[in-house]
Structure formats: C-alpha cells, structure tokens
Amino acid sequence: MERLTGLLRLPDDIISQILQYSPSYSTxxxxxxxTKSFYRVFQAHPxxxxxxxxxxxxxxxxxxxxxxxxxxxxxxxxxxxxxLLAQAVSxxxxxxxxxxxxxxxxxxxxxDKVTQLEDLxxxxxxxRTSVSSQLTPEESWRFRRALHHLTLYTCEFxxxxxxYIEENDRFTETEIQVQVRQENRRRITFxxxxxxxxxxxxxxxxxxxxxxxxxxxxxxxxxxxxxxxxPAGPEILLACHYCISDHPIRQHVKDIEKIVAxxxxxxxxxxxxxxxxxxQREFRExxxxxxxxxxxxxxxIHQSDTQCxxxxxELGFDVWTRKTWTPLATRYRQSIYLPHRxxxxxxxxLSMKDRLMLNGLESEYLRTAIGNFENDDYLTRILGDIYxxxxxxxxxxxxxxxxxxxxxxxxxxxxxxxxLWIRYNRSLEGEIAKDCPYGYRCKxxxxxxxxxxxxxxxxxxxxxxxxxxxxxxxxxQDTQDVALLIHEYSVANQVVIDLSSV
Numbered sequence: 001m002e003r004l005t006g007l008l009r010l011p012d013d014i015i016s017q018i019l020q021y022s023p024s025y026s027t028x029x030x031x032x033x034x035t036k037s038f039y040r041v042f043q044a045h046p047x048x049x050x051x052x053x054x055x056x057x058x059x060x061x062x063x064x065x066x067x068x069x070x071x072x073x074x075x076x077x078x079x080x081x082x083x084l085l086a087q088a089v090s091x092x093x094x095x096x097x098x099x100x101x102x103x104x105x106x107x108x109x110x111x112d113k114v115t116q117l118e119d120l121x122x123x124x125x126x127x128r129t130s131v132s133s134q135l136t137p138e139e140s141w142r143f144r145r146a147l148h149h150l151t152l153y154t155c156e157f158x159x160x161x162x163x164y165i166e167e168n169d170r171f172t173e174t175e176i177q178v179q180v181r182q183e184n185r186r187r188i189t190f191x192x193x194x195x196x197x198x199x200x201x202x203x204x205x206x207x208x209x210x211x212x213x214x215x216x217x218x219x220x221x222x223x224x225x226x227x228x229x230x231p232a233g234p235e236i237l238l239a240c241h242y243c244i245s246d247h248p249i250r251q252h253v254k255d256i257e258k259i260v261a262x263x264x265x266x267x268x269x270x271x272x273x274x275x276x277x278x279x280q281r282e283f284r285e286x287x288x289x290x291x292x293x294x295x296x297x298x299x300x301i302h303q304s305d306t307q308c309x310x311x312x313x314e315l316g317f318d319v320w321t322r323k324t325w326t327p328l329a330t331r332y333r334q335s336i337y338l339p340h341r342x343x344x345x346x347x348x349x350l351s352m353k354d355r356l357m358l359n360g361l362e363s364e365y366l367r368t369a370i371g372n373f374e375n376d377d378y379l380t381r382i383l384g385d386i387y388x389x390x391x392x393x394x395x396x397x398x399x400x401x402x403x404x405x406x407x408x409x410x411x412x413x414x415x416x417x418x419x420l421w422i423r424y425n426r427s428l429e430g431e432i433a434k435d436c437p438y439g440y441r442c443k444x445x446x447x448x449x450x451x452x453x454x455x456x457x458x459x460x461x462x463x464x465x466x467x468x469x470x471x472x473x474x475x476x477q478d479t480q481d482v483a484l485l486i487h488e489y490s491v492a493n494q495v496v497i498d499l500s501s502v
Contacts, residue, residue, distance in 0.1 A: 015041045020052035028053060047098050054099060058111050060141050064148035065107045065114075066099065071155060113235050118143050120241075120317055121208050125294050125301045128315070128404055129323040139298040146201035146297070147234060149194060150209075153202075153270060154233045156190055157183075159253055162265040180264050187273035196281045197296075199274060204296040206270065209234060215316045216240045224260035228253060231269050241317070308406040310399065320410035322401045325379040343379060345370055351415050352440075359445040361465045366422055382421050383414070391420045423471035436468035437476035445470060 010018075015038055022028040028049070032039045042049055055062045115133070121143060122133040135143060191199065213229035216237065225246055229237050232249050239248035250256055259266065294301045308315055318328060329343035343351075348370065349363045356362055370378035386392060387401040393416060405413070419440055426432055436442050444464045 012041050012044070016045055016049065019049045021056075022049075022053055023056070025053065050099055054104065054107070058107060059144070061111070061114070061144040061148055062107070064145065064152075065110055066103070068110065068148060068151060068155070069103050069106050071152065110235075113238055114144055114147055117147060117234060117238055120212065121205075121294075121297070123319070124208070124211070124317055125292075126298060128305045128319045129321055131324055131327040135298060139300075142201050142297050143205065145198065146205040149198060150202050150205055150230075150270075151234055153187075153190065154231060157187060157231070157269075158233075159228065159231045159259070159266070162263065176264055183265055184273050184276075187270070188276055191273055191277045192280075194277075196278065196283055199278055199281075200283075200296040203274060204294050206230065206274075207293040209237060212241060212317065213237060216244075217246055225249065225256070228256070228260060228263075228266060231266055305404055308409055309403040310405060310409045313406050313408075315404060315406055318407050320405040320407060321403060322380075322383075325383055326375075326377045329379040330376045345378065348378065348382075348414075348418070351411065352418050353415050354440045355442060355445045356419055356440045356470060359465060359470055360461075362419075362422060362470065365426070366418075369422075369425060379414075382418070385424065386417045386421055389424060391417060391424055393417065393420075419471045423469070426471070432471075433467060433469045435472045435475075436464075436470050437474065438470075439472045439474035440470055441474045442468075442470050 019028060019031060019038065019042055022031060028042075032042055051062075054066075058065055118133045118135065118140060119131060122135050123131055127134040133140060194202070209230060210226070213226045217226050217229070217240070229240075229249065232252055236249050236252050240246055253259060292301055305319075306315060307313065320328060345367055349366050350357050352359075352362070352366070370382070373381050383401065392399065396413065396416070399413065423432065442464075444461060446461050
C-alpha cells in the first residue's frame with residue numbers, strides 16, 4: 001500500500017509520461033482503472049497520450065499514416081480540381097485532433113499493407129533468403145515515408161478525378177494539351193513541398209512498384225494495364241499481386257479498357273512532374289555503373305542474385321531456396337474467391353509425378369505423412385531429406401539446397417523427387433512391394449472409393465495398387481494393355497468389369 005501511495009503523489013507530468021508509454025490500449029485502460037488521479041491526468045491530456053501509444057504501435061510513419069486516413073475520405077468525392085494537399089492543414093495540426101476507433105483500425109490495416117510491400121521490396125532487392133524485411137530502421141523509415149508520400153499523391157490525383165475523354169469534337173487536341181499542362185503544374189506544385197531527398201525516395205519506390213506491376217500483369221491479356229498500376233495506388237497493386245490476377249484493378253477502375261487505350265492525363269502520371277521538380281533543384285542523376293535507383297532507400301543494394309541458378313531466367317518476387325521453402329509455401333495468397341496457400345497438402349499431393357497423383361494409396365500415405373509435421377514445414381522436411389539423404393536423381397546432381405530457384409524450376413525439382421521421398425520413408429517402415437513394370441505411369445492408379453458402387457472395379461484397382469510399388473520409373477518397353485489385365489482379373493475373380501469405368 002505504501003508503494004501505491006507513492007504513485008498517487010507523483011507529479012502530473014510524470015503520470016502523463018507513464019500513460020504515454022503504455023504498450024497498448026488495454027494496458028492503458030487497466031492503468032486508468034487503478035486510481036482516479038491517473039484518470040484525471042488522462043482527461044487533461046487525452047490526445048497526446050493516445051497519439052504516443054499509436055506512435056509506438058504503428059511506428060515513425062504514424063503521423064503520415066494518420067494524415068492519409070484523414071485526407072482520403074473527403075478527396076474521393078471532391079470536385080474542386082484546384083484544391084491541393086499542399087494547402088491543407090499540416091501533419092502537426094492533423095495530429096491535434098482526437099483519433100477515432102475507425103481511424104485507428106484503418107491505420108493498422110494500412111500499415112499492414114505497407115509492411116507487406118516493404119517485405120517484398122527487401123526480398124526482391126536486398127535479401128533473397130528472407131521473406132521478412134531486412135531493412136534497417138532508417139531504411140525502413142525511408143521506404144515507408146516514400147510510400148506514404150506516393151499514396152498521398154495518388155489520393156490527390158486519383159483516376160476517378162479524370163473522366164474518360166473521347167477524341168471527338170467537344171475537345172480539340174490543343175484544348176486537351178492545355179488541360180494536361182495545367183494538371184502537370186498542379187502536380188509540380190504538390191511535389192514541390194517535398195525535399196529532394198524525399199523525391200528521390202519516391203522515385204526508388206516507383207521503380208519498385210513498376211517492376212512489381214510488370215511481374216503481376218505479365219500474363220494479363222489487357223495491353224497497357226501496367227500504365228495505370230501506379231495511378232490506381234500501391235494498395236491495389238499489392239492486392240493484384242496476392243490475387244495473382246488483375247481483378248482488383250478492374251474493380252477499382254471504371255472503363256479500364258478505354259482508359260488504357262487513351263487517356264492523356266495518365267500519361268507520365270508522376271514521372272514528368274517529379275523529374276521537373278528534381279531538375280529545378282538541379283539534381284544530377286548518378287552515372288556510376290554500380291548505381292541503382294533503390295539505393296535512395298538502401299545503399300546496401302547491389303542487384304546480385306537476379307537470375308535463377310539453374311535455368312538462368314530472371315527471378316521475380318518469388319524465389320525458392322532453403323530458407324524460403326516453408327514461408328513461401330504456407331503463406332496465404334488471396335485469390336478472386338478466397339485465400340489459399342501457395343502449396344497446400346493437397347497441392348503437394350498433386351505435384352507427384354505422372355499418374356501417381358491418381359494413386360489413392362500413395363496420395364493418402366503422403367497426406368498423412370506431411371500432415372503430421374509441426375508448423376506446416378512439410379516442404380522444408382521433404383526437400384531437406386531429398387538433399388540430406390542423397391535422394392537426388394543424377395540429372396540434378398549439381399543442384400544445391402541453397403540455390404535460388406524460380407518457381408518453375410522449384411516445381412520441377414519437387415515433382416521429379418517427391419515419389420523418391422515417399423519410397424524412402426516407406427522403406428524405413430518395412431519391405432516395399434515389387435516394382436510395377438510401368439511404374440509411376442501405370443494406368444491402373446485410379447482412385448477407389450469404398451463407399452461407392454461397382455465393387456469389382458474397386459477391388460481390381462485396390463489389389464493392383466497394394467500388390468505393386470509404383471514409386472519407381474517405368475522399365476516396360478511395351479504399351480500397357482489395360483483391357484487384357486482387366487480381362488484376366490475378371491476371369492480369375494468371376495466378375496464383370498465395365499472398361500469405361502477405369
């Protein structure tokens with residue numbers, strides 16, 4: 001009780017500091033319930049205390065994040081094309097107003113997306129072996145500051161601000177050019193509020209997002225969609241990346257087919273005004289051979305490890321190596337319909353070679369085996385065993401677990417060796433059945449369902465799969481005569497089997 005009395009006698013400024021260092025809102029609430037004097041101090045300075053807690057939760061970019069949240073809402077419906085963010089209230093003034101629960105939730109969601117983009121940036125340019133950001137705190141701050149500034153720009157000049165323009169008699173080419181020049185002047189005015197250092201950081205993030213756009217939209221059938229990826233906003237581009245689809249940007253942008261075909265206001269959307277401001281600042285572009293635009297975020301980037309170690313194709317944003325097998329396989333990817341893992345247990349089973357994926361016996365064995373692994377590290381366990389126990393085929397003798405592989409090469413390696421891993425594990429449990437001459441290409445590897453009808457078919461397939469090992473390469477030179485095998489089985493067991501059922 002003596003200690004509590006001592007706390008009650010603390011000066012108000014000390015109590016305020018204690019409250020500001022609360023690690024979370026729940027801790028703050030518990031502290032306020034301790035004594036009325038704490039609650040009295042909180043009532044006197046609620047904004048500063050809440051902002052301090054939010055700053056620790058979100059990080060140094062909290063003021064920028066709050067500015068974005070409080071700026072975005074009115075802009076989306078704003079029709080005043082001359083209103084600029086530069087004329088809006090400053091970040092300091094914005095932070096003077098109490099933060100609402102909805103704003104706090106929106107900021108946390110926003111910062112989660114910023115973190116995901118930072119992870120991608122670090123994985124792509126800095127450390128190919130870690131799917132989590134390896135940027136230093138200072139580098140992370142530069143990236144996040146640039147991304148927030150860029151997003152503010154896309155909020156000030158959103159695609160929705162520019163209605164689709166028909167090339168008709170209403171607008172002559174000269175009139176359109178005049179409007180474009182006026183808009184560029186507004187953009188230059190907006191960007192002029194940033195320092196040269198901040199503009200260069202924005203340019204680094206722009207290069208990153210453009211490369212991500214090339215990677216994401218490389219398979220889309222709509223030409224020119226990459227040109228509107230930046231105007232659509234970084235968060236939309238991130239959604240497309242996790243969807244592996246252009247569906248989010250199509251939902252976000254109306255008349256997208258017309259816009260990508262012709263829209264003068266979106267040509268050189270940010271590069272032209274940004275370079276103009278840098279020119280006014282008398283900035284000279286670096287010419288050293290080892291210079292990269294991303295060095296404005298981190299000078300540790302040297303563009304190494306850009307090719308797959310096997311096929312030599314350019315590596316994108318998914319690089320498979322020993323330290324990324326499990327993180328990349330088990331992360332959730334947001335499809336158009338629902339989230340799914342890149343490599344689920346089911347999809348691993350479908351990676352088995354040739355017709356083995358249809359082998360109910362082996363599929364069930366694999367599903368059970370990898371389902372027992374903790375922390376969903378089944379790919380790490382499988383591939384680790386293949387390398388550690390020398391299960392590799394001769395064609396892969398020079399492959400190493402630390403190789404950086406593209407997804408095609410990774411999938412090829414997994415498919416060619418998965419059955420060997422299953423066979424190795426089966427051998428540890430006891431004797432393996434004799435090899436089927438047709439191995440993993442055997443046509444009698446259909447699934448059998450004990451609850452279904454046609455018991456004769458189930459019995460035929462089950463007996464064959466249990467009698468022979470199919471985890472091997474085929475050695476038979478002739479074509480497998482399924483009809484003959486079925487005939488022999490039906491005669492021996494006095495059953496009639498419909499060939500169309502097999």
